[in-house]
Amino acid sequence: MEKKLHLDQEKVKRGRTAAASIAEGVMEDISGKTTVAVERTILRLLGVDGIDVAEVPLPNVVVEKLHDEKALDKGVAHWVGRGILATGKDPQELCREVAEGKIDLLNQPEYSDEEVRKALEPYVRQGLEWVKEQRRRREKFLEQLGMGPKPLLYVIVATGDIYEDALQARSAAEQGADIVAVIRSTAQSLLDYVPYGATREGFGGTFATQENFRIMRQALDEVGEEVGRYIYLVNYCSGLCMPEIAAMGAIERLDMMLNDAMYGVLFRDINMRRTFIDQHFSRMINGYAGVIINTGEDNYLTTADAFEEAHTVLASQFINEQMGLSSGLREDQLGLGHAFEMDPEKEDGWLYEVAQAQMAREIFPNSPLKYMPPTKYMTGDIFRGHLMNGMFNLASVVTGQEIQLLGMLTEAIHTPYIHDRILSIDNARYVMNNTRSLGQEIFFREGGKIQTRAQEVLNKAVEMLEDIAELGLPEAIEEGWFAGISRSPFGGKGLEGVVEQGDKYFNPFLEEMEKEREGYRHAD
Amino acid sequence: MQIDEKRIRAYGDTFNDGMVQASFSLPVQHGPKGDEAARIIAGKMGLEDAEVVHSRDLGQGFSFYIVYGRLPAFVDLTQIQVSQVEVESMDYYEINRYIEENVGRPLVVVGACTGTDAHTMGLDAIMNMKGFAGEYGLERYPQFKTVNMGSQVPNEDLIAKAVEADADVILASQVVTQKNVHLENLTNLIELLEAENLRERFLLIVGGPRISHEMALELGFDAGFGPGTVPRQVATYIAQEIVRRQGEEGN
Numbered sequence: 001m002e003k004k005l006h007l008d009q010e011k012v013k014r015g016r017t018a019a020a021s022i023a024e025g026v027m028e029d030i031s032g033k034t035t036v037a038v039e040r041t042i043l044r045l046l047g048v049d050g051i052d053v054a055e056v057p058l059p060n061v062v063v064e065k066l067h068d069e070k071a072l073d074k075g076v077a078h079w080v081g082r083g084i085l086a087t088g089k090d091p092q093e094l095c096r097e098v099a100e101g102k103i104d105l106l107n108q109p110e111y112s113d114e115e116v117r118k119a120l121e122p123y124v125r126q127g128l129e130w131v132k133e134q135r136r137r138r139e140k141f142l143e144q145l146g147m148g149p150k151p152l153l154y155v156i157v158a159t160g161d162i163y164e165d166a167l168q169a170r171s172a173a174e175q176g177a178d179i180v181a182v183i184r185s186t187a188q189s190l191l192d193y194v195p196y197g198a199t200r201e202g203f204g205g206t207f208a209t210q211e212n213f214r215i216m217r218q219a220l221d222e223v224g225e226e227v228g229r230y231i232y233l234v235n236y237c238s239g240l241c242m243p244e245i246a247a248m249g250a251i252e253r254l255d256m257m258l259n260d261a262m263y264g265v266l267f268r269d270i271n272m273r274r275t276f277i278d279q280h281f282s283r284m285i286n287g288y289a290g291v292i293i294n295t296g297e298d299n300y301l302t303t304a305d306a307f308e309e310a311h312t313v314l315a316s317q318f319i320n321e322q323m324g325l326s327s328g329l330r331e332d333q334l335g336l337g338h339a340f341e342m343d344p345e346k347e348d349g350w351l352y353e354v355a356q357a358q359m360a361r362e363i364f365p366n367s368p369l370k371y372m373p374p375t376k377y378m379t380g381d382i383f384r385g386h387l388m389n390g391m392f393n394l395a396s397v398v399t400g401q402e403i404q405l406l407g408m409l410t411e412a413i414h415t416p417y418i419h420d421r422i423l424s425i426d427n428a429r430y431v432m433n434n435t436r437s438l439g440q441e442i443f444f445r446e447g448g449k450i451q452t453r454a455q456e457v458l459n460k461a462v463e464m465l466e467d468i469a470e471l472g473l474p475e476a477i478e479e480g481w482f483a484g485i486s487r488s489p490f491g492g493k494g495l496e497g498v499v500e501q502g503d504k505y506f507n508p509f510l511e512e513m514e515k516e517r518e519g520y521r522h523a524d
Numbered sequence: 525m526q527i528d529e530k531r532i533r534a535y536g537d538t539f540n541d542g543m544v545q546a547s548f549s550l551p552v553q554h555g556p557k558g559d560e561a562a563r564i565i566a567g568k569m570g571l572e573d574a575e576v577v578h579s580r581d582l583g584q585g586f587s588f589y590i591v592y593g594r595l596p597a598f599v600d601l602t603q604i605q606v607s608q609v610e611v612e613s614m615d616y617y618e619i620n621r622y623i624e625e626n627v628g629r630p631l632v633v634v635g636a637c638t639g640t641d642a643h644t645m646g647l648d649a650i651m652n653m654k655g656f657a658g659e660y661g662l663e664r665y666p667q668f669k670t671v672n673m674g675s676q677v678p679n680e681d682l683i684a685k686a687v688e689a690d691a692d693v694i695l696a697s698q699v700v701t702q703k704n705v706h707l708e709n710l711t712n713l714i715e716l717l718e719a720e721n722l723r724e725r726f727l728l729i730v731g732g733p734r735i736s737h738e739m740a741l742e743l744g745f746d747a748g749f750g751p752g753t754v755p756r757q758v759a760t761y762i763a764q765e766i767v768r769r770q771g772e773e774g775n
Contacts, residue, residue: 167584174583187648267653269663269672302660419549419588422580485653485663493674 003362004444005355005454011462012363018465019318022473023326029474030277034505036192036497037278039063039076041243041285044251045127045509046080046091046120049210051196052099058092059244060193061099069106073502079105081116091123113504124508128288134253135290141221141230148178148229149436151371151396151404153428158183158415160202162212166219168418173223173231176425179256179403181234182216183415184208189239189268190493194248204415208235208245213252232256237282237293238264240494242275246282250289256335256403257286260296261323262316265477266485267299271492272474283327284513293329294403295320298339298372300483306341306376307349310356311460312482313338317360318465319473321367328517331366335403339372340392344384348449350391355453357399358444363458371396373407382409389424393431398439404428529601542594544571549588554581562589571595614760616660623667626767630669633662633762634686635695636677639709646732647672647697650755659754668759679713686726693762696745698732706734707743714744727765729758 040059050058066072066079083094086108097103111119155177157165162182169180185202188195198215199207206212213235220231237245237257242264249257259282264270286293297313297320304312317336324334338360342349360369374388389407396404406424408416416424444450468476480486527539536543546566552558559576566574571593578590614622623631635651651672652661662668671689673682686694696713698706710730717723723744730740731749740748746765749758 171583171586175581190648268648269652417549418582418586419547422582422588483653484666 002440005358005362005451006446007359007362007455007458011458015315015318015363015458015462015465016322018462018469019315019322021469022319022465023322025469025472026276026323027280027326030273030280032501033273033277034072034075034499034501034507035274035277035494036063036067036072036499037241037243037274037494038281038507039066039072040241041247041281042076042507042509043080043091043095044244044247046077046123047127048091048095050092050096055196056099057193057196058095058099062095062105065098066105067497067499071106072499073505075501075505075507077120077506077508078116078504079108081120082108082111084119085109085111085115113506117506117508120508124512127509128512131250131285131289134250138230138253138255138290141224145224145228145230147232148176149432150368150400150402151428151432152178152232152402153425154179154181154232154234154370154403154405155421155425156181156183156405156416157421158205160185160204160206161200162198162206162215163200165206166216168421169216169231170219170223171418172421172425173220173227173229175422176429177231177406177421178229179232179234180216180220181256181258181405182206182208182212184236189236189241189264189270192240192494192497194241194244208248210248210252213248213254217252217254234258234294237286238296239268240264240270240274240278240497242278243282243285246285246289246291249291250285253289254291256292256294257282258296259283259286259293260299260337261320262477262482263296263299265487265492266483269487269492271495271498272477272487272489274492274494274498277498279323280327281507281510283324283329284510284517287328287330287333287517288513290333292333292335292368292403293324294335294370295324295337297337298341301339301341302376304483305343306339307343307346307352309483310352310457311464313356314359314363314457314461315464315468316482317364318461319468321364328513331364332368334364334367335370336360336364336367337370337372340374340395340407341372341376344374344377344388350395351449352453353392353395354399355450356457357395357401358450359454359457361400368402370403370405371401372405373411375407375411378407378411380413382413385409385411386423386427389427390431393428394435397432397435398442400439531598532601533598534595542572542596543592544595545590545592546571547588547590549582549586551585552587553585554579554587558587559589562587562591566591566593569593570597613757614763615756616665616759619756619759619763620665620667622767623763626763627667627770630667631693631762631766632669632671632689632691633693633695634671634673634682634689634691635697636673636682636685637675637697638677638679638682638713639698639706647674647695650695650697650731650749650753650758659756661755662759665759667763679709679716682713683716683720683722687722691726692766693727693729695758696728696730698730698735706732710743710745727762727769729762731758 040063043059052061083105155172157168159165183205185207186204195207195209198211224231232255234256237259264275265272297316373392378385386409408420410420474489477487533540533542534544559579562576563574574593576591580588635647653663663670728745729747730745733751735748736750737748
C-alpha cells in the first residue's frame with residue numbers, strides 16, 4: 001500500500017513500543033488468575049452443554065458449586081478429570097449428574113496430576129479438533145465461494161426472533177451484504193450466564209445462544225452457496241461471558257467477534273481484572289478459531305467529540321493491537337475500529353475523517369480496519385442521513401477500509417426495517433463501485449490539511465500512550481483517560497468471580513493453544 | 525393566493541395538489557403483481573392517482589415500493605388546539621447546562637435493583653454510560669454523580685449508601701417480579717425511609733416495565749417511569765424537580 005501521509009515513522013514506532021509495554025503490564029496483572037467464566041468455558045470446550053431443571057446452564061451449575069466451596073483455585077479441569085477417573089463417565093454425563101445432585105465432585109478419590117490430565121486428554125483433543133475442523137470448513141468455503149470486494153459490507157439484524165433474523169439475513173445477503181451481525185438483546189453482556197436454546201423474543205436484539213448461532217450459520221451457509229459468496233457471521237464477545245461466547249462461536253463457526261480490550265470496563269462497568277482475564281482466554285480462542293475480532297473504538301466518539309478526541313481512538317487501536325497480539329491473534333485477525341462521527345456542520349470535516357481513516361490504514365497496514373457509520377449526528381431526517389452514509393462510504397473506499405458497517409438512514413428512529421438495510425447496501429454499492437480506484441489515483445498535498453491533521457493526531461496519541469505506559473492502564477482508566485469515564489480496579493461487576501490459581505491449577509485448552517501458537521511462530 | 529385555513533391540504537408544487545410520498549415493503553415476490561398490490565394499497569391509504577414510481581426485489585419473497593399520490597385529506601387549522609406538554613424533555617447538553625446554572629454542583633444519584641431482583645437491564649439502561657436507545661445513561665452526564673449498586677440490593681443497604689454518598693436522588697428498579705413481590709419491596713423501602721426520618725431528604729424514583737407514574741405516587745414515591753423510558757426523560761425530571769424544590773426551600 002502506498003503511503004500518502006508521510007507520517008513520522010519514529011513516532012509510530014514509539015506508539016507501538018508504549019502500547020506493548022501497556023499490554024505487558026496487563027498480562028502481568030492477570031497472570032496466575034482465573035474466573036468463573038474461564039472455567040465455564042473449559043467445560044463448554046470439553047463438550048458440556050444443556051441446562052438443569054431450573055434452566056441454569058450446566059457449566060454454571062458445576063462452576064458455581066465449586067466456587068461456593070472455594071475449590072475453584074484448582075480449576076474445573078482438575079475436578080472433572082478426577083470425576084471422570086472415579087466414575088468412568090464423560091464430562092457431559094458427569095456434569096449432568098453433578099447438577100442432579102447424584103455426584104459430588106469434591107468427594108472423589110485423589111489421583112496424580114498426570115492421571116487427571118490423561119483422563120481429560122481425549123475430550124480436550126476432541127474439542128480442539130472440532131474447532132480446527134470448523135476453521136478448515138471456513139477456509140474451504142472461502143476457497144470455493146470467495147468473498148465480496150473490500151470494503152466488505154456489514155449489516156445488522158435485530159428482530160429478537162432468531163428465525164426472523166435468519167430470513168432478514170438471507171434477504172440482505174441476496175442483495176449484497178457480505179457480513180451479518182446479530183445484535184444482542186439489551187444488557188446480555190451483564191448476564192453471568194449464556195441463555196440456552198433457540199430464542200424468539202429479545203429486548204432490542206436477539207439473545208446470543210449456541211443454538212441461535214447454529215441456526216444463523218446454517219442460513220448464511222445456504223444463502224452463501226446461492227449467491228456465490230461466503231457470508232461472514234458476527235456476534236458479541238464481550239461482557240461477563242466473554243470467553244464462553246468465544247468458545248460457542250468457535251464451535252459454531254462464527255467468523256467475527258466484537259471483542260474490545262476496554263469496552264466492558266468503560267461502558268458496561270465490568271470489573272477490569274475480570275475483563276482482562278476473560279478477554280485473554282477469549283482472544284486465545286478467537287485466534288485459534290481463525291476469527292477476526294472487531295474492536296470498539298467507535299464507542300469513545302458517541303459522546304466525546306470526534307475531532308477533539310480523535311487521538312484516543314488511535315491510542316486505543318495501538319493498545320488493542322498489542323493486547324491482541326499478546327493473546328495469540330495475528331495482525332490480519334485484528335479488525336481495529338474507528339468511526340465516521342464528526343459534526344456534519346464542520347467545515348472540511350470530511351477531510352479530517354479521511355485523514356483519520358488513512359492514518360489508521362497506514363499505521364496498521366495488515367489489519368482489516370472496521371469502520372463504523374455516523375450515529376451521533378443522525379436525526380429523523382432520513383434524507384440527510386442517507387447522504388451522510390454516502391459520504392461515509394466514500395471516505396471508506398478512498399482510504400481502503402476493509403469492514404464497513406453500513407449506516408442506516410433510519411439510525412435515529414428504529415432498528416432497521418428490511419428495506420432500510422437494502423437501501424444502505426444500494427448506497428454503498430453505488431458509491432464504492434463508482435469510485436473503486438479513486439484511492440489509487442489521488443495523493444494528498446504535501447503539508448496540506450489532511451497530512452497535517454493526521455500527524456497532529458498521531459503526535460497526541462503517542463504522547464497519551466507514553467503517559468499511560470508510565471502510569472499503568474488500570475490507573476489511566478481510573479483517572480478517566482478514555483471516553484472521560486473513571487473505573488476503579490476494585491469496582492464494577494464480576495470481581496467476585498475472579499479466583500487466584502492454586503498449585504494444582506491448569507487450563508488444558510489454554511496450554512494447548514499456547515503450544516500450537518509457539519509452533520506456528522517458529523514455523524513462520 | 526389566499527390560503528384557506530379551514531382546508532389545508534398537503535403541498536407538492538401547486539396549492540391543494542395534496543401530493544405525498546410513501547415507501548414500504550410487502551411480503552410479495554417482486555413483479556407486476558407486486559407493483560399492482562402496492563398501487564392498490566396506496567389507494568386504500570386514500571391516495572388518488574397513486575403511482576408506483578419505483579419498486580425493487582428485496583429477496584426471500586419481499587419487495588420494496590415508493591409511491592406518490594394525491595391525498596384528499598385536509599385539516600381545519602382554526603379548530604386545532606395544542607395542549608402544552610407538561611415536562612418538555614431537555615437534551616443531554618441542556619440538562620447539564622441547566623443543572624450547572626441552577627444547582628451549581630453535580631447531582632448525586634444512587635440506584636439499585638432492590639430486594640430479590642437480579643435484572644439490572646432497566647437500571648443499566650438509565651444509569652450506565654452506554655445508556656439505551658441511542659441515549660446516554662446518567663453516568664455519562666458530567667452533572668450527575670452516579671452510584672450504580674447493581675442487583676439484589678437490600679433496601680437497608682440502598683438507604684445506607686444514599687446517606688453515605690449524600691445523594692439527592694434514589695433510583696429503585698424492579699424488573700422481574702413474581703406474585704407482586706415488587707409492591708411489598710417498594711412499600712418496604714418507603715417505610716424504612718420514613719422510620720429513619722429520611723423520606724424528605726431524597727427525591728425518590730422507581731422504574732421498571734410494570735411501573736406507572738400513578739402507581740409510584742400511590743406507593744409514596746415522587747415519580748415512576750415505565751417501559752420505553754430513556755435516560756434523558758429521567759434526567760430532565762430530576763433536574764427540574766430538584767430546582768423546583770430548591771425554589772420552595774428558598775421561599
